[in-house]
Amino acid sequence: MSEQDTICAVSTPVGEGGIGIIRVSGREAIEIAARLFRPKQGGDIRAAKSHRIHYGHIIDPEDGEMVDEVLLSVMRAPATYTREDVVEVNCHGGLAPLWRTVRLLNAAGARQAEPGEFTKRAFMNGRIDLVQAEAVMDLIRARTELSLRAANEQLKGGLSQRIDSVREQLVSILAGVEAGIDFPEEDIETPSGGTLRDALQRTLEDVDQLLRSHTFGRILREGAAVTIVGRPNVGKSSLMNALLRQDRAIVTAIPGTTRDVIEESLNIAGVMVRIIDTAGIRETHDMVETEGVKRSLAAIEDADIAIAVLDGSVPLHDGDNRVLREVSGKNRIIVINKADLPRRIGPINDKAQKVEVSCASGVGLDMLREMIAGMITKDGTFAAEHGWAVNERHQRELALTRAAVERALETAGMGLSPELIALDLRDALDHLGMIIGATYTDDILERIFNDFCIGK
Numbered sequence: 193m194s195e196q197d198t199i200c201a202v203s204t205p206v207g208e209g210g211i212g213i214i215r216v217s218g219r220e221a222i223e224i225a226a227r228l229f230r231p232k233q234g235g236d237i238r239a240a241k242s243h244r245i246h247y248g249h250i251i252d253p254e255d256g257e258m259v260d261e262v263l264l265s266v267m268r269a270p271a272t273y274t275r276e277d278v279v280e281v282n283c284h285g286g287l288a289p290l291w292r293t294v295r296l297l298n299a300a301g302a303r304q305a306e307p308g309e310f311t312k313r314a315f316m317n318g319r320i321d322l323v324q325a326e327a328v329m330d331l332i333r334a335r336t337e338l339s340l341r342a343a344n345e346q347l348k349g350g351l352s353q354r355i356d357s358v359r360e361q362l363v364s365i366l367a368g369v370e371a372g373i374d375f376p377e378e379d380i381e382t383p384s385g386g387t388l389r390d391a392l393q394r395t396l397e398d399v400d401q402l403l404r405s406h407t408f409g410r411i412l413r414e415g416a417a418v419t420i421v422g423r424p425n426v427g428k429s430s431l432m433n434a435l436l437r438q439d440r441a442i443v444t445a446i447p448g449t450t451r452d453v454i455e456e457s458l459n460i461a462g463v464m465v466r467i468i469d470t471a472g473i474r475e476t477h478d479m480v481e482t483e484g485v486k487r488s489l490a491a492i493e494d495a496d497i498a499i500a501v502l503d504g505s506v507p508l509h510d511g512d513n514r515v516l517r518e519v520s521g522k523n524r525i526i527v528i529n530k531a532d533l534p535r536r537i538g539p540i541n542d543k544a545q546k547v548e549v550s551c552a553s554g555v556g557l558d559m560l561r562e563m564i565a566g567m568i569t570k571d572g573t574f575a576a577e578h579g580w581a582v583n584e585r586h587q588r589e590l591a592l593t594r595a596a597v598e599r600a601l602e603t604a605g606m607g608l609s610p611e612l613i614a615l616d617l618r619d620a621l622d623h624l625g626m627i628i629g630a631t632y633t634d635d636i637l638e639r640i641f642n643d644f645c646i647g648k
């Protein structure tokens with residue numbers, strides 16, 4: 193498949209819709225479209241100004257049959273999505289008008305685009321880097337305010353800039369090493385403002401900060417695991433149902449009602465979370481319940497945020513203390529439930545955020561929702577403060593970058609030759625380059641763009 197070809201594809205989803213958009217991109221885009229399009233006002237779109245919309249009809253050049261009534265926009269390179277000439281045809285959004293028009297475009301010389309090929313061209317033509325290209329798909333897939341914001345930040349270049357700044361640090365360290373500047377161990381100031389090892393150490397910290405954002409990336413894609421735990425009968429399942437606003441989990445007055453882990457996805461204040469209800473934690477001889485408790489403990493391990501539920505209408509119980517111990521190392525919120533009943537629970541000696549709620553009356557639930565969303569977006573626990581997050585691919589390359597920088601540090605520590613250090617630094621730079629696409633292989637491009645939708 194040549195990158196010189198003019199390509200076309202339906203860019204809107206398959207099915208019936210008010211309009212359907214066909215996008216054409218490439219050197220001959222305008223010429224090819226002109227063969228099918230008859231402007232109502234007359235004239236010729238080959239002479240049209242850029243970024244103008246024209247009303248008219250798609251005509252089959254073979255037999256002169258009118259295929260559809262359309263709006264057609266002409267956008268001339270380079271100020272376009274692909275940096276090539278682009279024509280977009282707004283047809284009626286049904287299968288027949290769209291496919292007939294696409295077939296006519298094919299016959300006139302525009303080949304069918306592969307998935308992501310328009311965005312791939314934007315990358316190849318230098319309009320965006322690979323990280324930004326990936327953000328386009330994240331944007332399309334975003335289901336919450338938070339993921340939308342993160343995708344936009346990444347598309348704008350927020351993450352690319354961070355990676356670039358690490359690259360620049362490494363380039364300047366490498367330049368120093370190659371020029372034979374011996375960053376002295378004793379406190380003589382060097383251009384980078386410290387010893388070689390200090391400079392490498394700083395780079396390592398920046399790489400680690402990027403790596404830490406991976407958890408936030410997983411939260412954006414899958415939702416944060418918010419796991420409700422507590423001893424039996426405190427109202428865990430009631431809390432799950434209240435947050436979901438539906439009767440999902442079985443609630444009874446019998447302790448030990450929930451035996452298994454139950455999970456539902458939910459949008460809380462623009463953040464995707466997975467609400468997970470668990471079996472009450474206690475010592476028991478019941479085999480099924482024992483297995484349930486085991487699963488509850490495992491669910492605490494996997495939780496991004498643990499919600500420890502206490503029953504506020506009875507004094508604190510040994511079982512509660514056990515639960516508080518189990519979640520003590522986690523990001524956690526303590527929920528004191530049954531606030532509609534007289535409070536009998538004493539002071540709770542735990543530094544975690546606390547909130548009193550009543551699943552029966554709904555009191556305090558909004559506060560709890562805010563706390564959950566705030567923990568994910570605001571307090572930095574999940575490195576969300578920058579808005580962007582690395583994905584799996586970035587994480588793999590960053591881990592390799594990190595390993596190479598660490599090797600350079602070791603080599604420097606052993607006082608070995610600068611050539612060896614330079615080798616590791618170049619390796620680190622290669623991996624960073626793969627992330628933004630400064631260096632890439634066909635294989636990498638294929639893997640990224642094959643995941644795209646047709647027409648993007």
Ligand SMILES: Nc1nc2c(ncn2[C@@H]2O[C@H](COP(=O)(O)OP(=O)(O)OP(=O)(O)O)[C@@H](O)[C@H]2O)c(=O)[nH]1
Pocket residue numbers: 422423424425426427428429430431442443444445446447448449450451470471472473529530531532533549550551552553
């Ligand atoms: N008054 C009052 N009762 C509540 C409240 N929340 C839950 N309950 C009651 O507490 C009992 C236990 O509720 P569940 O939600 O099943 O408790 P659980 O923690 O899931 O219990 P297990 O699944 O057995 O561990 C039920 O009778 C609920 O109706 C509340 O806010 N106020």
Ligand SMILES: [Mg+2]
Pocket residue numbers: 428429430441442443449450470471472
């Ligand atoms: Mg339950």
